[in-house]
Each structure stands twice: as structure tokens, then as C-alpha cells.
Amino acid sequence: MPWTIGILLFDGVEELDFAGPWEVLAMARRDRDRVVTIAEAGGDGIVRCSKGLRVMADHGFDDHPPLDVLVVPGGAGTRREVTNDAVLGWIREVDRETTWTTSVCTGSLLLAAAGPAAGRRVTTHFGFVEQLRERALAGEVVDGPRWVVDGKLVTAAGVSAGIDMALWLVGQLAGVEHARWTQRAIQYDPAPPFQADV
């Protein structure tokens, strides 16, 4: 079965939060699979990302194809979107039909505010674990795994963790061999040059 994946964009979305999963999922596309970007600004609307990159969305909330998978990235803009009823209502509605509902980084704050994370075990960027706990709109908030699966909800840790989560998702959608092929295609044998302190 071909799948359609929608990635939410909004002003202040963190670039790699969405571009990592975009690259992985678009690389993994087979014949009729689709990956599209969706923004409240609508199709051809310009989104200004957190670090200043400007991206043009494919669809608005009213004209996108049915989604098998929703990806909600994070970024500084979530501070605003977390009280944006148009975005939260759209997430809630899309989540009813998805096979997987996912987030990267502080995108989990939006899944919590919208409803789909209620009672679910989740993660987020390490710097926002406490905030997500204090909001008390999700279930257990864990700090450590690159991504956490609870039912159909999949939440990734900060920024770059979306790449790892997306590869896992390809394994679920198209099989582990295809995920391995995808990982090889983006030559993802990561080797960060310096050991992180923390």
C-alpha cells in the first residue's frame, strides 16, 4: 500500500526538525508514496523557519491529501502554536485517521496541547522535558531515548533525533531492508567529531 506523509510547517519551525525526516522519508518513497509539507499559511505560503530559512509549503489545512503519517516538528515557533487553535484543531482532526502520529523535538508540546499525547509515554528535546512534564498534558515524559513509541504515537528527542525516528518509521512502513537501503542512500554512518560534554 502506498503511503502519504504530511510534515507540518509553521513560522519558527526548527530547520533540521523537519528537514531530517523529510530527507529520510522522501528518499524512502516508492512508486506512489508521497511526502508533503502542510502549513496554515496554505499551499505556496512562505514559512520563515527558526534560524531564518524560508520554505514554501505544498498544502494548507484544507487541501492536503489524507495522511497515513503526521510529522509535527518543533522549534521556537511552538511557543506560539501551542495556543493556536487552528493548528491544534487540525492536529487533532488529522490524528483521528493516521496510522502513525509523530513529533520531533518540541513538536511534542503541540501533540500534548492538541490531545494525541494524553496518557502516552513521550519524549522531547532534553531542554524541554521539565516543561512538558509541568504542562501535564502527556503521560510519562522520558529523557534519554532517541524516540519513544506508545501505540501509534512516536515522539523523538531534540532536532537531529528526527532522522533516527524517521528511519525507524521507514522500517515500519516498508520493512527493515528498505530502511537499511534508505540509511545507506543518505550515507548515515554518523561520526560526530567531538565527544559531547553532557
Next chain:
Amino acid sequence: MPWTIGILLFDGVEELDFAGPWEVLAMARRDRDRVVTIAEAGGDGIVRCSKGLRVMADHGFDDHPPLDVLVVPGGAGTRREVTNDAVLGWIREVDRETTWTTSVCTGSLLLAAAGPAAGRRVTTHFGFVEQLRERALAGEVVDGPRWVVDGKLVTAAGVSAGIDMALWLVGQLAGVEHARWTQRAIQYDPAPPFQADV
């Protein structure tokens, strides 16, 4: 000293090739550091990336600030750009003034065609090592390292390797401690879910 980094965009640029370094380098910016995108299409020109993402460039070839670092990403569009004299001439001219001239993935084909890779030890996406060797416009072409440094030329392997190279570059520009901070900010403790076959 504040630095300015320019990332080349063109139709068919691979999304993560530029978005990985963009995220790392923009996250690492201090007070007056800048990271900008530059395309032949000019400032506010729309670039259609390899997998279909549309991005708006910041500057054209005639109106960008002086660059301390040039990043040349790869992607299917390099097949066309490798004979585009406007792009190759621009790379050659910019390279005269940079502290570092870098590429990701098949961006090395452009550095080779433009001149800066002549006689230099380089790498590229594993699937294009032979092609880069056959073109005989660079020095030794190695297959294996995430990135290769030869003088001021730094070339990364495929797609995701640009993240690792960019973190190394932050270490050169702003010190290892700042590179570690940057790595932590994007939570780059990668853990690909499946072992690659190859």
C-alpha cells in the same frame, strides 16, 4: 572575529546536504556571525530541491556579503550545474577569498569542475567516488571518511555527512567547546535504528 558562511542552493540540491550544515552553522552563530543561502536565481528566488522541497534563497551571486566559508551541497542538480559556467565561475571567484571552501556529497563534483579541488585529496558520496576519480579534476579521491581536509578544502561524504563536517568546522571557527555546545543543542547523539548492510 565574526564569520559569514554562504551555502549555495540550486535546483536539484539535495535537501539534507544543505539543511544539515545550515542547522549546525546557524545554531553555532554568535553575535555577528551570519549564515546565508545564495542561488543563481537571486535573492527571494525559489529553488526546487532534489526531493521537491521549495526554498527561497537569501542572495544572488552579485549581492551576497563577503564569505569566510563556502558550502557547496550536492544532489541530482549537480549533473546540470557541473557544466554551468555561471555557477562554476562564481565558486572559483568566491574560493579566492574564503578561509574554508567546503562541499557535501556530490558538491565535490562542482568543486572539481570549478577548480578548487585540483590536486586536493577529497571525498564524496560513496556512489560517486568512481565518477569523481574518472573526471580526474581533483587529486586523490578517498572513500570512507566522513570528511576530508586538504589545506582549506574540506569535502564531506554523502548527505548526512555534512552534519559531522559542519560540527568540525564550528570547532575550527569558534573552538571545540562551542562545537560541543552546538552538538548538544541539536541533541546529536545519533543512534540509527538498524545496522546498515553495506
